[in-house]
Amino acid sequence: MAQKPSIPKGTRDFNPEQVAKRNYIFNTIRGAFETFGFQPIETPSFENSETLMGKYGDEGDRLIFKILNSGDYLAKANEQAYAEKDALKLTSSISEKALRYDLTVPFARYVVQHQNDIEFPFKRYQIQPVWRADRPQKGRFREFFQCDADVAGSKSLWQEVEFIQLYDTVFSALKLEGVTIKINNRKILSGIAEVIGASDKLIDFTVALDKLDKIGEEKVKEEMRAKGISDEGISKLQPLFTLSGSFETQMESLKGILNTSEEGKKGIEELAFINTAITELGLTTAVLQLDVTLARGLNYYTGAIFEVSAPAQVKMGSIGGGGRYDDLTGIFGMKDVSGVGISFGLDRIYLVLEELKLFPETVNKNVDVLFINFGDKEALFSLKAIKQLRSQGINAELYPDAAKMKKQMNHANKRAIPFVVLVGDQEIESNTYTLKNMVSGEQDKVSLETLIVQTKK
Amino acid sequence: MAQKPSIPKGTRDFNPEQVAKRNYIFNTIRGAFETFGFQPIETPSFENSETLMGKYGDEGDRLIFKILNSGDYLAKANEQAYAEKDALKLTSSISEKALRYDLTVPFARYVVQHQNDIEFPFKRYQIQPVWRADRPQKGRFREFFQCDADVAGSKSLWQEVEFIQLYDTVFSALKLEGVTIKINNRKILSGIAEVIGASDKLIDFTVALDKLDKIGEEKVKEEMRAKGISDEGISKLQPLFTLSGSFETQMESLKGILNTSEEGKKGIEELAFINTAITELGLTTAVLQLDVTLARGLNYYTGAIFEVSAPAQVKMGSIGGGGRYDDLTGIFGMKDVSGVGISFGLDRIYLVLEELKLFPETVNKNVDVLFINFGDKEALFSLKAIKQLRSQGINAELYPDAAKMKKQMNHANKRAIPFVVLVGDQEIESNTYTLKNMVSGEQDKVSLETLIVQTKK
Numbered sequence: 001m002a003q004k005p006s007i008p009k010g011t012r013d014f015n016p017e018q019v020a021k022r023n024y025i026f027n028t029i030r031g032a033f034e035t036f037g038f039q040p041i042e043t044p045s046f047e048n049s050e051t052l053m054g055k056y057g058d059e060g061d062r063l064i065f066k067i068l069n070s071g072d073y074l075a076k077a078n079e080q081a082y083a084e085k086d087a088l089k090l091t092s093s094i095s096e097k098a099l100r101y102d103l104t105v106p107f108a109r110y111v112v113q114h115q116n117d118i119e120f121p122f123k124r125y126q127i128q129p130v131w132r133a134d135r136p137q138k139g140r141f142r143e144f145f146q147c148d149a150d151v152a153g154s155k156s157l158w159q160e161v162e163f164i165q166l167y168d169t170v171f172s173a174l175k176l177e178g179v180t181i182k183i184n185n186r187k188i189l190s191g192i193a194e195v196i197g198a199s200d201k202l203i204d205f206t207v208a209l210d211k212l213d214k215i216g217e218e219k220v221k222e223e224m225r226a227k228g229i230s231d232e233g234i235s236k237l238q239p240l241f242t243l244s245g246s247f248e249t250q251m252e253s254l255k256g257i258l259n260t261s262e263e264g265k266k267g268i269e270e271l272a273f274i275n276t277a278i279t280e281l282g283l284t285t286a287v288l289q290l291d292v293t294l295a296r297g298l299n300y301y302t303g304a305i306f307e308v309s310a311p312a313q314v315k316m317g318s319i320g321g322g323g324r325y326d327d328l329t330g331i332f333g334m335k336d337v338s339g340v341g342i343s344f345g346l347d348r349i350y351l352v353l354e355e356l357k358l359f360p361e362t363v364n365k366n367v368d369v370l371f372i373n374f375g376d377k378e379a380l381f382s383l384k385a386i387k388q389l390r391s392q393g394i395n396a397e398l399y400p401d402a403a404k405m406k407k408q409m410n411h412a413n414k415r416a417i418p419f420v421v422l423v424g425d426q427e428i429e430s431n432t433y434t435l436k437n438m439v440s441g442e443q444d445k446v447s448l449e450t451l452i453v454q455t456k457k
Numbered sequence: 458m459a460q461k462p463s464i465p466k467g468t469r470d471f472n473p474e475q476v477a478k479r480n481y482i483f484n485t486i487r488g489a490f491e492t493f494g495f496q497p498i499e500t501p502s503f504e505n506s507e508t509l510m511g512k513y514g515d516e517g518d519r520l521i522f523k524i525l526n527s528g529d530y531l532a533k534a535n536e537q538a539y540a541e542k543d544a545l546k547l548t549s550s551i552s553e554k555a556l557r558y559d560l561t562v563p564f565a566r567y568v569v570q571h572q573n574d575i576e577f578p579f580k581r582y583q584i585q586p587v588w589r590a591d592r593p594q595k596g597r598f599r600e601f602f603q604c605d606a607d608v609a610g611s612k613s614l615w616q617e618v619e620f621i622q623l624y625d626t627v628f629s630a631l632k633l634e635g636v637t638i639k640i641n642n643r644k645i646l647s648g649i650a651e652v653i654g655a656s657d658k659l660i661d662f663t664v665a666l667d668k669l670d671k672i673g674e675e676k677v678k679e680e681m682r683a684k685g686i687s688d689e690g691i692s693k694l695q696p697l698f699t700l701s702g703s704f705e706t707q708m709e710s711l712k713g714i715l716n717t718s719e720e721g722k723k724g725i726e727e728l729a730f731i732n733t734a735i736t737e738l739g740l741t742t743a744v745l746q747l748d749v750t751l752a753r754g755l756n757y758y759t760g761a762i763f764e765v766s767a768p769a770q771v772k773m774g775s776i777g778g779g780g781r782y783d784d785l786t787g788i789f790g791m792k793d794v795s796g797v798g799i800s801f802g803l804d805r806i807y808l809v810l811e812e813l814k815l816f817p818e819t820v821n822k823n824v825d826v827l828f829i830n831f832g833d834k835e836a837l838f839s840l841k842a843i844k845q846l847r848s849q850g851i852n853a854e855l856y857p858d859a860a861k862m863k864k865q866m867n868h869a870n871k872r873a874i875p876f877v878v879l880v881g882d883q884e885i886e887s888n889t890y891t892l893k894n895m896v897s898g899e900q901d902k903v904s905l906e907t908l909i910v911q912t913k914k
Contacts, residue, residue: 005508005566005789008554011501013567015574016581019497035847037824037854040476044468044600045502045556045586046522051462065503068523068552070590074544082542087531095525097465099502109462110470117472119871121857124473129502133527143501156857158836165844281840332462367494379615383738387622390492397494400578400613414576 010134010142020364022145022350025174026127029147029344032170036162038125038149043106045129046097053098055105055331057299063132065142066095099131103148104341105331111152112332120153120337139317139347150341152328157270160304160324161277163342164288167308167320170344172284175358178311179286179319184294185271186301186323188254191264192240192292195257196233205229206295209240213293217241240292247275250290270303302326306342310352319348365395369419369455370412373399378423385421385433385448394455412438419455467591467599477821479602479807482631483584486604486801489627493619495582495606500563502586503554510555512562512788514756520590522599523552556588560605561798562788568609569789577610577794596774596804607798609785614727617761617781618734620799621745624765624777627801629741632815635768636743636776641751642728643758643780645711648721649697649749652714653690662686663752666697670750674698697749704732707747727760759783763799767809776805822852826876826912827869830856835880842878842890842905851912869895876912 007013014022030040046067053061069076073094081089100106103126111118127147134140149166151159164181171179189209193202204227208220215223220241221234239257243250251272258264271290278288286308294305303324310316321343328339353359369389371382382398389396399408412420422434433451436443446454464470471479487497503524510518526533530551538546557563560583568575584604591597606623608616621638628636646666650659661684665677672680677698678691696714700707708729715721728747735745743765751762760781767773778800785796810816826846828839839855846853856865869877879891890908893900903911 005570006505007501007508007566007570008503008505011503013501013571014499015571016496016498019499023497031850034822035850035852037852039473039823040480041473042471042476044464044470045588046465046468046600048463048465051464062527065527066525067556068525068548070519070522072544074542074547077542085531085534085539087529090531091525099524109464113462113464114470114472119868123854131502143503151857154857158830158840158855158857161840162855165840169847277837277840280837281844365491366496370494373615380734380737383615383618383622383734387738390626393488393492395492395494397580398615398619400608400611400615411576 008142010136010140012141012143017364021353021359022346024359024363025346025349025353026145026147028173029170030125030127032166032173033125033149036123036149036166036169038123041107041110041124041126042128043100043103043110043126046099047106047109049092049096049098051109052101052105053092056101060101063134064101065099065131065133066091067097067099068095069097100128101132102130103128103146103343104150104328104339107148107150107152108329108339109332111337112329112334115334118152122152123149124152125149139351141347145346147344147346148341150328150339152339153337154340155326155338157273158277159340160270160274161281163306163322163340164274164278164286165281165283167306167342168283168286171286171308174349174353176311176349176352176356177285178313180309181286181288182291182294182307182309183271183274183288184291184305185267186303186305187263187267187270188258188292189267189295191258191261191267192237194261194263196229196236198229198233201227201229203299209293210295212241243292247288247290250292251275254292274304296321296323300325304340310348311356314352314355316348316352319345319352321345367395367397367415367417369394369396369421370408370415370417371396371398371421371423372405372408373402374422374424375402378428381428382421382423385423385451388448389452389455392452392456394452396455421451465599467593467597469598469600474821478810478816479803481816481820482803482806482810483602483604485630486627487582487584489623489630490582490606493580493606493623493626495580498564498567498581498583499585500557500560500567500583503556504563504566506549506553506555508566509558509562510549513558517558521558522556522588522590523548524554524556526551526553557585558589559587560585560603560800561607561785561796564605564607564609565786565796566789568794569786569791572791575609579609580606581609582606596808598804602803604801604803605798607785607796609796610794611797612783612795614730615734616797617727617731618738620763620779620797621731621735621743622738622740624763624799625740625743628743628765631806631810633768633806633809633813634742635770637766638743638745639748639751639764639766640728640731640745641748641762642724643760643762644720644724644727645715645749646724646752648715648718648724649694651718651720653686653693655686655690658684658686660756666750667752669698700747700749704745704747707749708732711749731761753778753780757782761797767805768813771809771812773805773809776802776809778802824852824854824872824874826851826853826878827865827872827874828853828855828878828880829862829865830859831879831881832859835885838885839878839880842880842908845905846909846912849909849913851909853912878908 052064078090078093129143129145131143167181189206193199193205198205208223212220224234239253294307296305301323305323307318308320310319322341324340326338329337373379386396418438420436432445435446509521535550586600586602588600624638646663650656650662655662665680669677681691696710751764753762758780762780764775765777767776779798781797783795786794830836843853875895877893889902892903
């Protein structure tokens with residue numbers, strides 16, 4: 001019976017302090033989502049397999065956690081696959097459900113399924129865990145939360161403007177200054193591919209360009225050549241590699257490069273609209289930056305592409321991202337619903353706040369007062385006061401056993417409880433409470449009213 | 458591609474109103490948990506199968522959702538089971554993880570795994586979903602939330618007292634008056650079994666007794682006879698079937714029945730302690746009631762047993778339950794850790810509040826103000842005001858497109874948005890806002906300051 005318990009790799013237990021810190025981030029994001037007019041939905045942890053499979057590419061399919069059918073799941077097993085011991089082929093006959101892989105596909109499914117009850121444009125947010133059978137590594141887990149806000153059913157560029165404001169609002173509220181919101185547009189990338197004669201190699205081209213930060217100019221060019229992009233085309237890209245300066249300066253260079261591409265010019269127009277509006281409206285602490293190498297899930301995005309970087313002093317990948325996808329619900333047969341949305345990377349934001357010591361000191365909602373237990377009579381007297389304290393929102397508790405005083409005081413110390421109350425015969429007789437401040441060591445006999453005032457933060 | 462999307466049976470989508478109502482209940486429970494000194498933990502959605510399997514009986518094992526191993530899961534399949542197509546035997550070789558079935562076993566696992574970091578007694582709460590492959594039916598789902606508070610490492614009866622207060626606090630805060638907190642004690646049931654000479658048939662005896670409410674006295678007796686309990690024993694039970702009156706009156710009758718059983722007398726002593734304390738402390742809206750037929754998961758509980766009934770005017774099963782289990786962590790090899798805890802049944806509480814119309818009108822955090830979009834210039838002017846409103850905590854949004862006025866007003870109506878703001882040339886010139894109250898129909902030209910005051914609830 002004496003097994004040593006553990007949890008599956010890539011999963012985590014969260015202790016009270018961690019839960020409190022995570023909730024601080026969740027609540028900040030949720031608060032901003034709501035002032036921006038987003039409303040919450042929740043979807044089931046598992047979906048029918050056909051809802052998820054095929055939506056994230058082959059690699060995604062492999063990383064989706066499948067749930068074994070209940071009961072005699074072999075009764076309906078695909079006979080040929082079973083005979084051939086072909087796991088890949090067998091799966092769909094013994095597993096009909098799978099754990100959610102992200103929040104976007106379930107959202108698209110939700111929109112289609114409930115389209116008659118939804119008033120469009122539909123601004124929804126969703127904060128729920130997702131699961132991926134990825135190889136666990138530092139900062140990458142098999143169970144993690146996503147915090148998404150999306151709008152379905154509006155092509156207006158004001159949405160993009162508002163999402164930039166939303167990022168700024170959340171990170172400012174978290175006191176995380178120095179965040180960079182990078183923006184690009186799929187149409188810019190298509191335009192460039194067109195200009196260099198590589199429209200048919202858009203994905204290869206952007207995948208290579210996306211690596212500029214990591215592997216440098218020469219390697220990017222090498223990769224492009226390997227994918228069959230001509231030297232002539234690559235030479236036309238040269239200005240891209242050296243793009244710098246303000247948003248406006250970069251836009252001027254881009255205009256030069258893209259002056260023969262209708263799509264490219266449309267992309268520039270969209271970016272200019274967004275940048276002008278943001279300049280007019282102002283950001284509190286974040287900076288908006290054009291990044292022509294930004295591609296992210298390009299297969300997916302059709303317009304704006306966002307990515308958020310933590311302040312430069314922290315080594316950390318992106319802490320958020322998103323973009324516009326013109327055909328959100330097409331995978332479920334509902335046409336012409338444009339989607340645009342952003343996501344916050346909870347785990348990385350947590351690490352950044354931790355590293356920069358930005359969690360408020362009061363984040364951990366600890367117990368405010370512990371009443372020492374000297375016996376049943378004293379405990380009952382104490383519980384009457386505790387009842388009053390709790391009704392005032394004070395977190396109060398009675399040490400459950402009449403253990404040795406020293407043990408009880410140690411308990412208060414180890415849990416960093418700021419106040420301890422001692423109630424003995426004297427206190428009961430005089431209807432008072434001995435209140436000890438565990439930080440200063442000061443001790444006072446006080447009335448119930450004073451006790452409430454002193455322990456209420 | 459045109460699949461009609463749906464979700465697995467027994468699961469649910471929650472729309473914004475439902476999420477808001479569920480959060481209202483969660484937040485009320487969470488707030489009470491914290492004032493009572495409980496601290497939150499969270500555990501992974503899936504555990505290693507060996508952590509869960511065998512902890513809930515054969516039926517439980519069957520109802521646990523198993524997750525298929527990733528990759529070529531057949532490579533390690535049990536060959537004999539595979540050859541015999543024995544699903545039951547095959548499972549453990551192709552599935553190593555399983556979805557959480559309740560929050561108590563993961564809590565026990567957590568306590569054992571982190572015992573060196575925990576300061577006992579450990580008061581934890583946990584609000585997370587659990588999954589069961591039960592047959593779905595009205596009010597029974599395959600994915601549902603549990604809200605548990607437990608204390609590990611204290612045998613003090615003050616915990617039982619506090620849990621009764623906690624139930625009372627939560628249901629009073631939810632304005633759900635007329636709740637009955639039923640209490641029993643495993644020692645009472647053991648004592649009765651002893652007295653009627655059926656100690657070896659304790660489970661059969663209590664399972665039958667537990668049905669008294671549903672099937673009546675005669676059928677209960679019949680079942681006991683069928684299980685081999687003697688007529689003489691059953692006749693000694695007679696007073697049980699007619700127990701009535703106050704807590705104290707019933708206790709007197711019980712004392713008579715149990716005067717030859719040491720264990721029974723211990724049970725009476727414990728109940729008396731709890732009842733006296735609760736009488737002294739007083740409950741706000743709930744009533745504490747002795748119910749000798751209450752058994753619940755008897756295999757499990759060793760002391761107090763709790764169950765909460767909704768007000769009599771609502772037809773609903775129990776909306777909460779719990780009890781004392783002296784060997785919480787023994788299943789994971791850690792001895793002598795007593796546990797006691799209670800659980801709130803979120804889904805049923807939701808149905809009760811809905812039926813009695815007890816959700817506050819303001820529960821649905823809707824958008825407070827919609828700004829009508831007359832074009833880009835007006836939109837930009839509006840967004841500047843919206844930014845101010847949001848910073849004041851007002852949920853405000855801009856209609857994203859410069860659609861026809863009527864369409865935009867309809868949108869506000871359908872979403873029951875209470876205020877609409879109209880901004881045209883005149884307003885921009887005079888730096889004012891036309892504020893329309895969508896309920897009264899009144900319309901006023903106001904300054905930004907007034908706009909904030911009027912729309913802030």
